[in-house]
Amino acid sequence: MNDAWLNDLTALAGQMAPSVILLTLLGTIIAAALLFVAKRYPNEQDEVIKKINACLPQTQCAQCGHPGCRPYAMAIAAGEPINRCPPGGEATIKQLAQLLGQEIVALDSDFGEEQPLRIAKIREEECIGCTLCIQACPVDAIIGAPQLMHVVLEDVCTGCDLCLEPCPVDCIDMVDAPATQQERILPANKNYPQMVNPSPLTSSHQACIRCGFCEEKCPKNLAPQELFWQRNDSDALSLLNLNSCIECRICDRICPSDIPLTDYFINTKQRIDDEVSQRERAKIAEVRFEERTKRLEVHQTRVKTRPSRKDKSQLLATLKSKR
Amino acid sequence: MSDALAILLTALFVNNFVLVQFLGLCPFMGATQKMEAAFGMAAATTFVLTLASAASYLIETYLLSPFDLEYLRIIVFIAVIAGLVQFSELVIRATQPVLHQVLGLFIPLITTNCAVLGVALLNIRQNQGFIDSVLFGLGAALGFSLVLIVFASLRERMSQTDIPLPFQGAAINMITAGILSLAFLGFTGMN
Numbered sequence: 001m002n003d004a005w006l007n008d009l010t011a012l013a014g015q016m017a018p019s020v021i022l023l024t025l026l027g028t029i030i031a032a033a034l035l036f037v038a039k040r041y042p043n044e045q046d047e048v049i050k051k052i053n054a055c056l057p058q059t060q061c062a063q064c065g066h067p068g069c070r071p072y073a074m075a076i077a078a079g080e081p082i083n084r085c086p087p088g089g090e091a092t093i094k095q096l097a098q099l100l101g102q103e104i105v106a107l108d109s110d111f112g113e114e115q116p117l118r119i120a121k122i123r124e125e126e127c128i129g130c131t132l133c134i135q136a137c138p139v140d141a142i143i144g145a146p147q148l149m150h151v152v153l154e155d156v157c158t159g160c161d162l163c164l165e166p167c168p169v170d171c172i173d174m175v176d177a178p179a180t181q182q183e184r185i186l187p188a189n190k191n192y193p194q195m196v197n198p199s200p201l202t203s204s205h206q207a208c209i210r211c212g213f214c215e216e217k218c219p220k221n222l223a224p225q226e227l228f229w230q231r232n233d234s235d236a237l238s239l240l241n242l243n244s245c246i247e248c249r250i251c252d253r254i255c256p257s258d259i260p261l262t263d264y265f266i267n268t269k270q271r272i273d274d275e276v277s278q279r280e281r282a283k284i285a286e287v288r289f290e291e292r293t294k295r296l297e298v299h300q301t302r303v304k305t306r307p308s309r310k311d312k313s314q315l316l317a318t319l320k321s322k323r
Numbered sequence: 324m325s326d327a328l329a330i331l332l333t334a335l336f337v338n339n340f341v342l343v344q345f346l347g348l349c350p351f352m353g354a355t356q357k358m359e360a361a362f363g364m365a366a367a368t369t370f371v372l373t374l375a376s377a378a379s380y381l382i383e384t385y386l387l388s389p390f391d392l393e394y395l396r397i398i399v400f401i402a403v404i405a406g407l408v409q410f411s412e413l414v415i416r417a418t419q420p421v422l423h424q425v426l427g428l429f430i431p432l433i434t435t436n437c438a439v440l441g442v443a444l445l446n447i448r449q450n451q452g453f454i455d456s457v458l459f460g461l462g463a464a465l466g467f468s469l470v471l472i473v474f475a476s477l478r479e480r481m482s483q484t485d486i487p488l489p490f491q492g493a494a495i496n497m498i499t500a501g502i503l504s505l506a507f508l509g510f511t512g513m514n
Contacts, residue, residue: 018390018391018392019394022386022390022392022395023395023398023402026403030406030410033410034406034410034413037413037414038413041417315488
């Protein structure tokens with residue numbers, strides 16, 4: 001009884017084996033071939049645009065003359081100047097220049113001036129509920145309904161100014177970002193202390209002589225000396241586990257050149273944190289902008305395919321007259 | 324030579340894929356609104372169908388028949404054709420940007436069409452050699468292209484004319500396609 005069952009199973013497996021082997025082989029070969037080609041010929045244009053887009057601040061403010069950050073990224077990839085993004089300012093230009101191997105140029109003032117982040121605020125008692133600003137906002141940061149007061153969501157507002165112009169009663173102000181939003185200012189636009197290896201003549205401490213004493217004493221087994229030399233390279237710092245530094249200041253005390261290493265580390269950590277949160281914000285703004293664009297497209301096709309009221313009444317009239 | 328020509332012309336006119344065998348109707352209705360789209364679709368189809376008939380012949384003769392695995396034909400054909408087309412699309416994109424601009428959008432669209440699987444399966448059923456299979460695929464593709472372009476030009480003309488209201492849209496397209504199909508039935512006697 002048991003044997004018969006086992007025999008059946010073996011026979012079944014024997015029958016299935018060729019198909020399974022063939023399909024597995026085929027799938028593997030096709031996948032390998034596709035992977036090979038995709039690796040061999042990467043879609044360079046897309047990659048470049050993605051990288052350029054990552055440098056842009058994703059405010060979607062359209063000050064560059066394009067309807068959003070991605071379109072500007074595409075235009076840059078096609079050869080447009082890189083100095084047309086006022087919200088990104090100097091920092092963005094620097095990043096783009098590095099990415100594209102171009103020279104750093106000053107911001108083109110025809111497109112606006114670089115200024116600290118401000119966000120829109122609606123003077124609520126004056127708002128008449130016309131919804132015009134809601135339609136203008138590229139990241140859907142304004143909520144409200146017809147005839148009802150509108151409010152700006154301050155943590156998603158990118159400060160693009162696009163809602164100011166359509167407001168019929170001029171009840172929107174651009175105000176300085178509240179303290180909770182300060183980390184959204186681009187890291188390079190904040191005034192971090194100068195991070196150059198100081199010369200003994202101008203600073204309280206002397207140059208690093210790479211003695212390595214700090215590395216022996218670090219309780220977290222980090223390499224403070226390496227962290228100090230790599231302090232402008234975020235990738236290297238994360239590899240060196242800067243975030244594990246507990247700021248105990250033992251390395252400061254051991255350093256024969258009296259370098260305030262921990263101060264440098266605290267500053268650097270702050271800068272990296274800001275960069276990360278900035279990037280996250282940019283991503284949120286980008287997603288919101290794309291979702292909005294998609295929604296508008298759907299809406300537009302719906303409006304297009306719907307017969308207009310005029311046509312409808314005309315059609316009814318002709319049908320009635322025929323009858 | 325005359326044999327080859329016969330296969331080509333038979334696939335093109337007598338056994339026209341769209342109007343006689345009713346394969347590939349989706350692009351026939353969907354991609355014929357504008358002439359440029361029809362041209363792109365026609366070119367992409369020609370490419371994919373020829374490739375598919377060559378690939379399916381090789382698989383059938385050297386992989387499926389020797390191991391008695393004919394029952395896997397459909398799934399293997401689908402997988403291989405889709406993979407092969409994707410592969411060549413990637414290569415074309417990297418090496419022939421101009422060609423890719425013409426074909427680009429349409430290649431993935433046509434890959435999963437029944438006309439592609441149809442040409443592969445019909446080839447096997449007719450038991451032809453390699454050259455004949457490829458010619459059959461090419462003929463089928465040219466027939467498809469011809470019909471697509473004819474239909475697109477008809478539709479472009481129709482968009483200018485004053486069609487009675489109940490016939491507007493899909494209705495008149497169906498009627499036109501039907502009349503076109505009747506016209507192609509006239510080739511049946513040519514065998």
